[in-house]
Amino acid sequence: MACRPRRRWAPEHAMSALISCGRHGERLPVLACVHLRSTFPKALFVVPADDEWPATAWCGLCEEARLADRGWYDAADAVAQWDWSCTRCLEDSIARAQHTTFAAGPAVQTPEVRSDEV
Ligand SMILES: [Zn+2]
Numbered sequence: 687m688a689c690r691p692r693r694r695w696a697p698e699h700a701m702s703a704l705i706s707c708g709r710h711g712e713r714l715p716v717l718a719c720v721h722l723r724s725t726f727p728k729a730l731f732v733v734p735a736d737d738e739w740p741a742t743a744w745c746g747l748c749e750e751a752r753l754a755d756r757g758w759y760d761a762a763d764a765v766a767q768w769d770w771s772c773t774r775c776l777e778d779s780i781a782r783a784q785h786t787t788f789a790a791g792p793a794v795q796t797p798e799v800r801s802d803e804v
């Protein structure tokens with residue numbers, strides 16, 4: 687099972703837009719959890735980019751929070767503290783992770799309303 691952050695976390699970058707990475711220059715954006723900025727987690731979770739969304743990546747710590755929160759809701763979002771990274775940074779993280787889980791595409795978005803709140 688896989689989910690991705692809700693749309694509100696990806697407003698400022700259209701899929702075609704590049705970001706300016708401090709390490710790699712102009713690159714496609716990746717929505718990454720804050721931990722990927724400063725560490726190379728052992729466990730990595732990646733949702734590849736699709737027509738609507740940039741690639742999304744998070745670490746094992748955030749995955750635990752996401753599972754506990756049953757999706758990307760406030761508690762898990764607060765752990766992840768989403769920020770923009772670049773595709774080369776993501777490649778580095780993948781290269782150094784011990785295990786990378788590639789999740790499926792757009793059908794796995796977190797619903798806006800949690801199922802137990804409907
Ligand atoms: Zn994380």
Ligand SMILES: [Zn+2]
Pocket residue numbers: 707708709710711713771772773774775776
């Ligand atoms: Zn980069």
